[in-house]
Each structure stands twice: as C-alpha cells, then as structure tokens.
Amino acid sequence: MAPLSGPLALTLAGQGGIRLHAVDGLASADGLRPGMLLADARALCPALTAMQADPTADQAALSRLALWAQRYTPQAATDGPDGLILDITGCAHLCAGEEGLLADLGSRLTRAGLTHHLGLGDGAAAAWGWARHRPASAGPLLPTGTRAWPALLSLPLAALRLDPGLQGDLARVGLRSVGDVQRQPRAGLVARYGTGPVRRLDRMLGITAEPVAPQAATPQWQVRRAFAEPIATREAIEGTVLSLLRDLSARLEAAGRGARRLVLTCFRTDASSQDLPIGTARPLRDPPSLLKLFRERFDQVDPGFGIEMMELTATGTDLFTGEQAGLAVGGGDAFALSGLLDRLVNRLGEDHVGRPVPRDTHRPEQVMELAGEMEGGDFHSLTLPSLTAWAPPSPTVVGEGLEFRPSPALREGEGQNSPPAKPWPKPQPQRPAPSRPRTWRMEGTRPLLLLHPPEPVQMGQGLVWRGRHLSVDWMEGPERIRPDWWRARTGPTRDYYRAQLSDGRRFWLFRTADERGAWYLHGLCA
Amino acid sequence: MADTIPTIAALRERLSIMDRVRPPKGRTALSLGLSCLDAALAGGGLVRGGMHEFLPAPADAGALGFVASILSGLPPGPILWCRHKNKGDPLGHADMPYGPGLAALGLDASRLILVRPDSLDDALWALEEALRCSALAAVVGDGVLPGAVALRRLQLAAEDGDALGLLILPPLARPPPSVALTRWRIASLRDGPPQEEGGRPRWQVSLLRARGGGGGSGSGPWEVTWDDTTFRLRLAQPLANGPVAAAE
Numbered sequence: 001m002a003p004l005s006g007p008l009a010l011t012l013a014g015q016g017g018i019r020l021h022a023v024d025g026l027a028s029a030d031g032l033r034p035g036m037l038l039a040d041a042r043a044l045c046p047a048l049t050a051m052q053a054d055p056t057a058d059q060a061a062l063s064r065l066a067l068w069a070q071r072y073t074p075q076a077a078t079d080g081p082d083g084l085i086l087d088i089t090g091c092a093h094l095c096a097g098e099e100g101l102l103a104d105l106g107s108r109l110t111r112a113g114l115t116h117h118l119g120l121g122d123g124a125a126a127a128w129g130w131a132r133h134r135p136a137s138a139g140p141l142l143p144t145g146t147r148a149w150p151a152l153l154s155l156p157l158a159a160l161r162l163d164p165g166l167q168g169d170l171a172r173v174g175l176r177s178v179g180d181v182q183r184q185p186r187a188g189l190v191a192r193y194g195t196g197p198v199r200r201l202d203r204m205l206g207i208t209a210e211p212v213a214p215q216a217a218t219p220q221w222q223v224r225r226a227f228a229e230p231i232a233t234r235e236a237i238e239g240t241v242l243s244l245l246r247d248l249s250a251r252l253e254a255a256g257r258g259a260r261r262l263v264l265t266c267f268r269t270d271a272s273s274q275d276l277p278i279g280t281a282r283p284l285r286d287p288p289s290l291l292k293l294f295r296e297r298f299d300q301v302d303p304g305f306g307i308e309m310m311e312l313t314a315t316g317t318d319l320f321t322g323e324q325a326g327l328a329v330g331g332g333d334a335f336a337l338s339g340l341l342d343r344l345v346n347r348l349g350e351d352h353v354g355r356p357v358p359r360d361t362h363r364p365e366q367v368m369e370l371a372g373e374m375e376g377g378d379f380h381s382l383t384l385p386s387l388t389a390w391a392p393p394s395p396t397v398v399g400e401g402l403e404f405r406p407s408p409a410l411r412e413g414e415g416q417n418s419p420p421a422k423p424w425p426k427p428q429p430q431r432p433a434p435s436r437p438r439t440w441r442m443e444g445t446r447p448l449l450l451l452h453p454p455e456p457v458q459m460g461q462g463l464v465w466r467g468r469h470l471s472v473d474w475m476e477g478p479e480r481i482r483p484d485w486w487r488a489r490t491g492p493t494r495d496y497y498r499a500q501l502s503d504g505r506r507f508w509l510f511r512t513a514d515e516r517g518a519w520y521l522h523g524l525c526a
Numbered sequence: 527m528a529d530t531i532p533t534i535a536a537l538r539e540r541l542s543i544m545d546r547v548r549p550p551k552g553r554t555a556l557s558l559g560l561s562c563l564d565a566a567l568a569g570g571g572l573v574r575g576g577m578h579e580f581l582p583a584p585a586d587a588g589a590l591g592f593v594a595s596i597l598s599g600l601p602p603g604p605i606l607w608c609r610h611k612n613k614g615d616p617l618g619h620a621d622m623p624y625g626p627g628l629a630a631l632g633l634d635a636s637r638l639i640l641v642r643p644d645s646l647d648d649a650l651w652a653l654e655e656a657l658r659c660s661a662l663a664a665v666v667g668d669g670v671l672p673g674a675v676a677l678r679r680l681q682l683a684a685e686d687g688d689a690l691g692l693l694i695l696p697p698l699a700r701p702p703p704s705v706a707l708t709r710w711r712i713a714s715l716r717d718g719p720p721q722e723e724g725g726r727p728r729w730q731v732s733l734l735r736a737r738g739g740g741g742g743s744g745s746g747p748w749e750v751t752w753d754d755t756t757f758r759l760r761l762a763q764p765l766a767n768g769p770v771a772a773a774e
Contacts, residue, residue: 337604337661344641344652352642356625356635368625370640440629440636448587448594448627474719504714504728505586523624526591526631526714526727526752 007045010053011038021053055081065114068271071226071309072101083131085124102140112271124210125203126152129159129178145206152204153179160200166193178204221259221314223247230269230306234298237266237307241294244312245287252317258283261316264294266301267309274302278346281338283318289339296347358440362484364496364522365452367441444479445498447508447523454520457509463499465507465521473500480513498525542738556664556690559599560750560759563731567708568738572596576707577681577691581734584697588714588729590623591631593666593692595727595752595759598632600690603663606656608641610649610669623668631727632757637663650676657683657691664690671696677704709734715749715762727752728762 007027009020018038030045042048062078069076072095075087088101095101102118109116119131121142130142133155142148152159155178157167170193175181181189181197182205190198202208223244231237241264252258260283264276278293301307344353354370361367458464462471477497494510501507508523555571557564564571572578582589597605609622622642625635643649649670656665657680665684670693672680684691695701701709711732718724732747751762 336659340606340655340659340661341639343655348641348643348648348652352644354640356622356638356640358625358636364626368622368635370622440626440634442626442629446626446630447624448590448631450622450624450627473716476720476725498720498725500716500719500725502716504588504716505583506714523627524585524587526587526594526627 006047006049007032008049008051009038009041011050012053012055018050020050021055058082064272068267068273069105071224071267072105079124079128083128085127087124088120098141106140108271111269114271121148121152122206123203125161125200126206128161129155129204133159149205153177153182157181160197160204162197162200166196169193170197221248221251221317222311223251224309224311226309227307230303230308232303232306237298237301237303237310238291238295240310241312242287242291244310245290248312248314249285249287249290252285252314252320256320257317258285258320259290259314259316260284260318261314262290262294263313263315265311265313266303266307267311268304269306269308270304272304276300277315279316280342281345283320284342285320292339293342293346296343362481364446364481365450368450444496445476445508445525447525449524451521451523454510454522457519457521459509459511459519463501463507463509471502473502475499478511481510496522553688556596557599558596558759560748560761562748562761563733563750563759566733566745567736572690572692573707574690575685575688576737577677577684577693577705579693579695579701579704579706579709581695581701581709581711582697583713586697586714588727589694589710589712590668591727591752592710592712592729592731592750593694594623594628594631594633596692597664597666598757600663603637604639604661605637605664605666606641606652606662607638607666607668608643608649608652608656608670610643610646610667630754631752646670650680653680653691654683657689658687659689660687662689664692667691667693669694669696671698671701674702674704677706681705681707706737708736717751717762726754 007030008024009027009032010022011018012021013019014035016037020032020034020036020038020041022034023032027041027045027048030048032041032045032048038050041050059078059081062082062084066076066078066084069084069086073086073088073091075089077085079085088098092098092101095104098120102120106116106118117131118140119127119129119134119142120140121127121130122144126142126148129152131140134140134151135154138151142151157170157176157178157180159178160167160181162170170181175184178201181201186198199208203210225240225244227240231240244264248259259280261277261279264278266274266276268274276294276297278290278297280290280293284290341353350372354372356368357371359367359369455465462469464470475497476499478495479497480493480495482493483491491512493513495513496508496510499507499509506525507521508525509519510522511517511519553569553573553575555567555569555573557571567573580589580593607623622640623635623638628635628638641649641652643652649667650672653665653667653670656662667680672693680691680693683689693706711734713730715728715730717726717728728749728751730747731750733745736745749762750759752758753760
C-alpha cells in the first residue's frame with residue numbers, strides 16, 4: 001500500500017450512515033470531527049482517505065499497553081476505549097519523582113509512535129479530566145490538595161465525564177464549566193439530575209476516593225530488572241534471567257518456599273511484552289536448574305528492537321521440601337530424574353510425556369492409561385485422545401473396503417501439538433480416583449503394539465490388510481471380550497484371535513460378535 | 527623384541543580408545559540372557575555407555591519383543607521410551623507399546639516413561655538429554671533413524687552418562703552405516719500352532735555388526751524363542767522335523 005499523504009479518518013457504521021470514528025491531525029485541521037457523517041466529511045475535505053475502524057483490535061492493543069505500563073506501577077488498567085489509568089502512589093520516586101515519571105512515560109510513548117495526553121492528579125477523576133480537557137498552556141501535573149481546585153473548576157463541563165444525555169441537560173440550563181456545577185446548591189442538583197453530577201464532582205475534587213482496578217493482580221513473588229540500554233542478545237538475556245533467578249531464589253529461601261510455576265515477562269521498547277511460562281514437577285529454587293528450564297524456551301523470545309525490562313514472577317509456589325539425599329539407594333537419582341522430566345515436559349508439552357498405568361477395564365484399548373509426570377509420584381490421569389474407547393464406524397464405511405479412516409478422536413489427538421505456552425493448569429482429577437490395579441493383568445495373549453483405531457481387514461482365503469493378501473498359518477482363539485457391563489455400552493462384544501502369517505508375523509484380530517461379523521486388526525503380537 | 531609386542535598392544539589399545547573403535551573397557555554390560563549371544567559380543571553383552579541398533583522387519587513387532595525381553599533383565603530403574611511416529615512407518619498409528627503385551631515378556635510397563643515427540647529433532651534432543659541422565663536404567667529410541675552426526679552425538683552422550691541406549695530403527699532394507707556399538711536384525715519366525723506346544727514368540731536374530739569385532743563365535747543368525755515358563759530367552763528347537771519332533 002502506498003504511504004498516505006492526505007488526511008485520514010477511520011469510520012464505523014453509525015446512526016444514519018457511516019460516521020467518522022477517529023480523525024488524524026490533518027483531517028482535524030480541515031474541520032473534521034469524530035461523529036460526522038462520512039458524506040459530510042467528504043464534502044468538507046475531498047482528499048480524505050477513509051478506512052474501516054476496528055474497535056476490538058484497538059481495545060486489545062490498549063490492554064497490551066496497560067500491561068506494558070506495569071513497568072511504572074503494578075496498578076495499571078485500561079480506562080474506557082482510549083485511556084489508561086495508572087495509580088502511581090508510592091511508585092513515582094523510582095523515576096525521580098512525578099515530573100520524572102511523566103517525562104519518561106511521555107518520551108517512551110512518543111518513541112513508540114503514540115500520540116498521548118498525560119495528566120497527573122490526586123485522584124483518577126481529576127487526572128482524567130485534566131488529561132483530556134486542560135488548556136493548551138497548562139502542564140500535565142496538577143498541584144495537590146485544594147490548590148488544584150481553581151484549575152479543575154475552570155475545566156469545561158465535559159471534564160466531569162458525565163453521560164452525554166446528562167451533560168446535555170446541564171449545558172441547556174447554562175452550566176458550562178465544572179465551576180458552574182460546583183456553585184449550584186447541591187440539594188437542587190441532586191433533586192433534578194440525580195446523584196451523578198455531584199458524585200463525579202466530589203471525585204474530581206478529591207472529596208471522595210475512586211479506586212483503580214488494576215489490569216492483573218500483582219503477584220507476590222516478583223523481581224524485575226530494567227536496563228539502561230535495551231538488550232537483544234541471547235547471552236545478555238540469559239545473564240539477566242540468572243541474576244533474576246538468584247534474587248527470587250533468595251526471597252523464596254527466606255520464606256522456605258520453592259517455585260512450581262514461573263513466568264518471565266520481557267518488556268520491549270515498542271511498548272509490548274512477551275510471556276514465557278515454565279512449570280516444574282517439584283518445588284525448585286536452585287537458579288542454575290531453573291535457568292536450564294528457561295533455556296529450552298529462549299528460542300521463542302523475540303527481542304524485536306530490544307528488551308528494556310525483564311520481570312520474573314513465581315505464579316505458583318509450594319513449601320520447599322529440601323534437598324536432602326534419600327537414605328534409600330538412588331536418592332540423588334530421583335532428583336536427576338525429576339530434572340530430566342521437567343526439561344522434557346517443558347519442551348515437548350505435558351501431553352507428550354507420560355507413564356503407563358494399568359486400568360481396570362475390559363476394553364483392550366483402555367487397559368493402558370498414561371499418567372502425567374508433572375505431579376511427581378501422585379499420578380493424575382490424562383485421558384489421552386488415542387485411548388478413548390473405539391466404536392466401530394457405521395456399516396457404510398466398512399462397506400467401502402479397506403480405506404483407512406482415522407476416527408475423529410485420533411485426528412484431534414494428532415492436532416494437539418500446540419506448544420505449552422500457558423501456565424500449568426492445576427490438575428483436576430477427571431473422575432474420583434478408582435482403586436488402581438498395581439500390576440498388569442495377564443490373561444490370554446496380548447499384543448506388543450496396539451493399533452488405534454483398529455483397522456478393517458477382510459477374512460476369506462487368508463487375510464487382506466491394506467490391500468495386501470496375506471496367508472495365514474494358524475489361528476488361535478477365540479477369546480471373547482465383552483464391553484464393560486458397568487458402563488453405557490460402547491460397542492459390540494468382540495471375539496479375539498491370534499493369527500500367525502506364513503512369514504512369521506502374528507496379528508491380533510477380532511471379529512465383532514454382532515450381525516455384521518466384521519473383522520479388524522487390533523495389534524501385533526510378538 | 528620381547529617387550530615390543532606388549533608395547534604395540536598397549537599403543538593399539540590407546541589408539542582404539544582415542545578412535546572409539548572398540549567399546550570402552552571397564553564398562554558393565556547387560557547380558558542378553560543367552561550365552562551364545564553374549565559370547566558373540568566383545569563385552570559379554572550389550573555394553574553400557576553406547577548405542578545399540580535393532581532393525582525390524584516391516585509391520586513386525588519382533589524387534590520390539592526382542593528389545594523388551596532384553597530390558598526385562600535390567601536392574602530396577604525407570605526406562606525412557608521415546609517413540610517417534612515416522613511418516614514412512616507402516617505402523618504410524620500404533621503410537622505406543624502396549625503394557626499387557628510387554629508384561630508377558632517380563633517387562634513391567636510401569637517402569638517406562640513414554641515420550642512421544644512431534645518431530646525428529648525433538649526426539650533426538652529428548653534421547654540425548656535422557657542418555658546424560660544418571661537415573662535411567664536404559665533409553666530406547668523407537669522408530670528413530672538419526673543421521674550420522676546425530677548418532678555420533680547420541681553415542682557421546684551415552685558415553686558421558688554411562689547409559690545404555692537402544693534404537694529400534696524404522697524398517698529399512700539397506701540401513702545407512704553407523705557408529706553404534708552393535709547392530710542387530712530381528713525378524714519374526716513361524717512357530718507351530720499353540721495346540722501343539724507352539725505359538726511362542728520366535729525370532730531370527732542376526733548380529734550385523736559389532737564395533738571392535740565380535741567375541742569370535744560368529745554372527746548368527748540364531749533362532750531364539752521366549753520361554754514363558756522360565757521367563758527368559760532360549761535357543762529354539764529346529765522346526766524342520768515338525769512340531770512332534772520339536773516337542774520330544
């Protein structure tokens with residue numbers, strides 16, 4: 001797209017046609033204002049470029065900016081469609097006072113290419129009104145206490161942030177400024193216009209407090225490092241993470257706790273931020289081993305034009321159980337193993353690492369279940385997609401012959417390779433934990449590899465599998481396996497056979513014991 | 527002249543250590559449980575601190591069964607089993623070994639840590655990490671065919687961690703050369719019907735190569751079978767005379 005030269009306006013469908021949503025400086029100089037009809041605007045300014053506005057994306061960008069603004073204060077939140085509110089109580093001294101903070105914030109926003117109006121006051125309402133409606137000659141900083149009143153009272157009525165209807169009513173009776181409203185008898189105002197104007201006025205003048213709801217709750221375990229110069233190299237990032245981990249580890253140690261989930265947030269110079277979460281199988285606070293876990297994720301860091309601040313937060317902590325080597329043989333091995341499992345799970349994803357555990361059921365495909373490793377010895381079961389019960393496809397599909405069709409469950413399973421970019425969810429047991437059998441039940445012959453889903457075969461003179469004719473030496477069976485009677489029926493009873501092919505391979509086949517009598521290959525035996 | 531021969535032998539020894547031609551001395555070995563197989567190997571079994579490769583036949587669980595029966599002889603400890611779903615693998619959808627079947631070969635599947643990476647790179651990374659971990663009894667790469675450099679890395683990692691690394695390769699007719707300590711080819715064999723005392727797992731095992739030479743008793747092929755009463759491998763009776771003769 002060619003770069004724009006003329007005035008630009010963003011439009012939205014509004015009452016009576018397409019109306020302007022926002023205008024740039026050139027358009028504003030031509031007399032265009034948000035809310036105008038696009039047709040009127042074009043009459044005023046034929047060179048206008050109009051583009052569709054995207055309020056949802058605007059809001060998302062604004063909340064990203066609010067997260068970035070947490071570099072100044074943890075109490076940062078979005079305010080309306082176009083504002084940010086920062087409660088800097090107790091934070092301004094970090095930037096050499098309020099003037100320093102305003103200058104720093106202003107220059108960073110300018111560098112990021114954002115037009116902004118700053119205002120700093122005793123309360124949120126005063127700052128809101130001052131930022132938007134102060135006279136051009138005044139600075140962004142309001143005096144404290146009642147010394148700010150003259151400046152606030154001279155602001156136009158719109159600075160009170162009333163509903164448009166209410167604001168119109170007040171304007172119609174001749175109240176043009178905040179001061180006009182303040183000079184009216186309060187009883188009469190409340191009687192005619194409700195408590196709205198009075199409450200807004202009190203908030204603006206600092207008579208009643210207005211709380212700020214921050215964008216995200218401030219975590220307890222948080223350390224940060226701001227840089228004089230933005231960093232972008234891997235070595236610098238790694239060094240910073242190590243020193244952050246050392247700081248955090250000292251605090252965790254003082255509290256006798258270890259980290260289970262950590263989030264590393266990189267704040268970039270273009271006013272955006274990136275999160276890197278990791279999880280551990282047991283409480284950890286050893287900086288080198290935690291750094292090892294982060295190393296697997298450093299490839300995902302996109303420093304852009306440079307990272308100007310990094311913040312490390314322990315979003316989950318547990319009581320630290322200590323590094324005492326066990327008395328039993330291999331006490332140190334247990335730690336080596338859990339370190340390995342942490343690295344595997346953090347790089348490959350929680351669904352890709354598991355320990356097989358037996359389950360009490362008749363269905364062969366559900367006898368083995370994989371338990372996740374993140375919970376240490378206490379297995380929580382992940383019901384894996386490939387272990388869901390298999391039900392035979394509708395007869396029409398079988399009639400099509402040997403075409404292989406993965407069941408929807410399996411296809412979902414194959415698609416699940418999203419990176420584990422979310423913090424570890426607290427594992428919820430999916431059902432009340434049944435008493436687990438401790439050992440693998442050995443009854444009948446079982447395959448070494450289970451095919452899932454079972455593949456249709458045709459039996460006749462020999463066996464046809466994937467379009468190939470295979471001759472059979474002998475067959476052993478049948479072994480009848482019924483569905484679990486205590487569950488809702490999931491399929492027909494199956495009769496299992498073991499068949500030896502003439503080349504020595506052994507197949508584990510079954511035939512459904514219903515009127516179709518279809519044959520399937522379900523596994524390979526030794 | 528009398529002392530030159532030991533000197534030359536010592537020099538050869540040093541060179542072979544530097545070249546990594548022979549399996550390193552002083553490493554423990556895992557016995558295969560069958561004396562004729564052990565005798566064919568220089569270390570008296572599968573030497574720890576190295577990689578061992580097993581070539582299966584297409585769509586055949588024979589190599590898996592043979593590896594499982596070897597692993598059943600390991601001292602206690604978890605075993606990492608990394609199964610990579612190869613695109614060319616005819617069993618691409620059988621995505622894990624099956625616990626009850628392994629139990630019949632004496633391997634408790636609860637010892638396994640199953641890892642199922644999405645890509646070959648992840649699989650190789652996981653194997654390398656696991657080989658350097660001292661807490662594992664063995665590391666198995668199932669369906670993994672590493673390139674020459676990757677296999678070299680695995681071999682060095684196994685030497686560092688004194689780990690036993692087993693690779694079940696994809697079924698290839700002509701596998702590329704490799705630096706693994708041993709390479710075996712396993713294929714299932716026919717056995718008599720179960721009604722006539724047959725039906726046991728029965729494999730043809732051939733030792734394709736052993737680094738630093740074998741133990742001198744040939745490279746097979748041997749016909750071995752799994753004895754499900756004693757829970758160990760034994761040489762199979764010849765089948766040529768029929769099941770009746772075999773039973774005698």
